Amino acid sequence: MKYLPIDNELFVKNRKKFAANMKPNSLAVFNSNDIYPISADSTLPFQQHRDIFYLSGVDQEESILVIFPDCPKEKHREILFLRETNEHIAVWEGAKLDKEAAYKTSGVKMVYWLQDMEKVMFELMTQCDTVYINTNEHYRASVETETREDRFSKWLKQKYPAHSVAKSATILQRLRSVKEPQEIALMQQACDITEKGFRRLLNFVKPGVWEYEIEAELLHEFIKNRSKGFAYSPIIGSGKNANVLHYLENNKQCKAGELVLLDTAAEYANYSSDLTRTIPVSGTFTKRQKDVYNAVNNVKKEATKMLIPGTIWEDYHVEVGKIMTSELLGLGLLDKADVQNEDPDWPAYKKYFMHGTSHHIGLDTHDYGILTDPMVPNMVFTVEPGIYIPDEGFGIRLEDDVVIQEQGEPINLMKNIPIEADEIEDIMNS
Structure with missing residues (x-):
C-alpha cells in the first residue's frame, strides 16, 4: 500500500x-x-x-x-x-x-x-x-x-x-457515520493531498489546455503524495460541460473566457475527500460569472452554519433551498411569480440547483449514514451547492468537507484550499 x-x-x-x-x-x-x-x-x-x-x-x-x-x-x-x-x-x-x-x-x-x-x-x-x-x-x-x-x-x-x-x-x-479522531486525521491527509493538487492546477490551467491534461496533473500530484489516486471518478467540465452533473469524458479543450468545474479529490488509506471548485480558464471571472460564483459561495457559507448536532438532513435541505431561492432571485434567474407558483415537490430553485447539498463522507465518498437520524458530533459531511445555467454556457459548484462539532460551526477540513473568487484570480495571475 x-x-x-x-x-x-x-x-x-x-x-x-x-x-x-x-x-x-x-x-x-x-x-x-x-x-x-x-x-x-x-x-x-x-x-x-x-x-x-x-x-x-x-x-x-x-x-x-x-x-x-x-x-x-x-x-x-x-x-x-x-x-x-x-x-x-x-x-x-x-x-x-x-x-x-x-x-x-x-x-x-x-x-x-x-x-x-x-x-x-x-x-x-x-x-x-x-x-x-x-x-x-x-x-x-x-x-x-x-x-x-x-x-x-x-x-x-x-x-x-x-x-x-x-x-x-x-x-x-x-x-x-461517526468518525474516530484517527479517521478524521486520515481524511485530513486526503484533503491536504487534494489541496496540493488544486494549487498545482491554479498555475497550470490556461486557454488551450485539455480537460484530460488537468486530470493528468492531478493524478501526478495525488500519487506523488501517497494516494492511490482519485477518491471517485474525476469530473473536469469546462464551459457547458459543467452543467452535466456527472460529466466524466474529460476530453474537451478549455477555451478563453470559459469556466472549468473541477469535482476532483484524492483518497488516502481508503478514506475519501470530496472537493469541487470552479475556476476561470483565462484567470479572471467576468462580472456575471463572479456574481453567480459569489451567490453559490454565499449559499455554501450559510448551509455550513446549519450543520450542527440535532439537524435533520431532510429539514436542512429545505432551509438551504430557501437560501438558494433568495440568491437566484437576486441574480434574476427567478422572479417572484416563479416562486409563488412553484410545485412544492419540485421548488422553482431546482431548475438551477437540482441536487442535494450535503452527504456523509468517509471510507466511501457517499458514506454510510442513516439520513433520518439527527446529526451528531464527528459526522463528516460535504457542503456542495451549485448553480447551473446551460443558456449562459457555464455552471458553478463549490464543495468542502466539514466535521460536525459539539458546539459551534463545523470544522472545515478544506479551509486551506482557496475558494474566494478574488483569491483564485490572484493566484492564477501571480
Missing part, C-alpha cells in the same frame, strides 16, 4: 463498537471484495470492501473477518482467515500478509489460512444462535454484480439454515 501504516488501535476500537451492538451469542462475518475481471487475463485494480477494512485494516483480497464476542473459546472471539502466502506468490504478486503481519495490521490474534475456514466455521456455527451477514443497503446502492460477500452469505445460509440471520448493515450505518 502507498499509505503509511495505521495504528491498529483504530480497528480494535471499531470491532469493540460493533460487538457491543450484536445480539447475545451471535457471530458476524465480513469478506474482502473480489478482484474483478475485465477480459482475457486483465483485471480492475483491487479495491478493498470498506467494511472489512473499517473493522480490521486488512487491505488485500480473499480475506474473511469473524467477530464472535460470546464464543466459549476466547481465542475464537475474533478470527481472520487469509489466503496463505508463499515464496511463489511473493515473486509473482508481491508478499501478502503473513500471520504476524496480519496481527500487527489488525490487532486480531487468531489468524487461520483460508483453507481451514469451513472446518473452523463449522465449530463456530455449532456454538452460536444468530449469524450477521453483510448486505449492501446504502440508500444510493444499485448493484447488479454478485459480490464475494453475496456468495459467502448464500453459502452460509444454505449450509446452516437453522440459524437466525441478522444484518450488519444497520449497525455499520450508524458506527461508520
Whole structure:
C-alpha cells in the first residue's frame, strides 16, 4: 500500500463498537471484495470492501473477518482467515500478509489460512444462535454484480439454515457515520493531498489546455503524495460541460473566457475527500460569472452554519433551498411569480440547483449514514451547492468537507484550499 501504516488501535476500537451492538451469542462475518475481471487475463485494480477494512485494516483480497464476542473459546472471539502466502506468490504478486503481519495490521490474534475456514466455521456455527451477514443497503446502492460477500452469505445460509440471520448493515450505518479522531486525521491527509493538487492546477490551467491534461496533473500530484489516486471518478467540465452533473469524458479543450468545474479529490488509506471548485480558464471571472460564483459561495457559507448536532438532513435541505431561492432571485434567474407558483415537490430553485447539498463522507465518498437520524458530533459531511445555467454556457459548484462539532460551526477540513473568487484570480495571475 502507498499509505503509511495505521495504528491498529483504530480497528480494535471499531470491532469493540460493533460487538457491543450484536445480539447475545451471535457471530458476524465480513469478506474482502473480489478482484474483478475485465477480459482475457486483465483485471480492475483491487479495491478493498470498506467494511472489512473499517473493522480490521486488512487491505488485500480473499480475506474473511469473524467477530464472535460470546464464543466459549476466547481465542475464537475474533478470527481472520487469509489466503496463505508463499515464496511463489511473493515473486509473482508481491508478499501478502503473513500471520504476524496480519496481527500487527489488525490487532486480531487468531489468524487461520483460508483453507481451514469451513472446518473452523463449522465449530463456530455449532456454538452460536444468530449469524450477521453483510448486505449492501446504502440508500444510493444499485448493484447488479454478485459480490464475494453475496456468495459467502448464500453459502452460509444454505449450509446452516437453522440459524437466525441478522444484518450488519444497520449497525455499520450508524458506527461508520461517526468518525474516530484517527479517521478524521486520515481524511485530513486526503484533503491536504487534494489541496496540493488544486494549487498545482491554479498555475497550470490556461486557454488551450485539455480537460484530460488537468486530470493528468492531478493524478501526478495525488500519487506523488501517497494516494492511490482519485477518491471517485474525476469530473473536469469546462464551459457547458459543467452543467452535466456527472460529466466524466474529460476530453474537451478549455477555451478563453470559459469556466472549468473541477469535482476532483484524492483518497488516502481508503478514506475519501470530496472537493469541487470552479475556476476561470483565462484567470479572471467576468462580472456575471463572479456574481453567480459569489451567490453559490454565499449559499455554501450559510448551509455550513446549519450543520450542527440535532439537524435533520431532510429539514436542512429545505432551509438551504430557501437560501438558494433568495440568491437566484437576486441574480434574476427567478422572479417572484416563479416562486409563488412553484410545485412544492419540485421548488422553482431546482431548475438551477437540482441536487442535494450535503452527504456523509468517509471510507466511501457517499458514506454510510442513516439520513433520518439527527446529526451528531464527528459526522463528516460535504457542503456542495451549485448553480447551473446551460443558456449562459457555464455552471458553478463549490464543495468542502466539514466535521460536525459539539458546539459551534463545523470544522472545515478544506479551509486551506482557496475558494474566494478574488483569491483564485490572484493566484492564477501571480
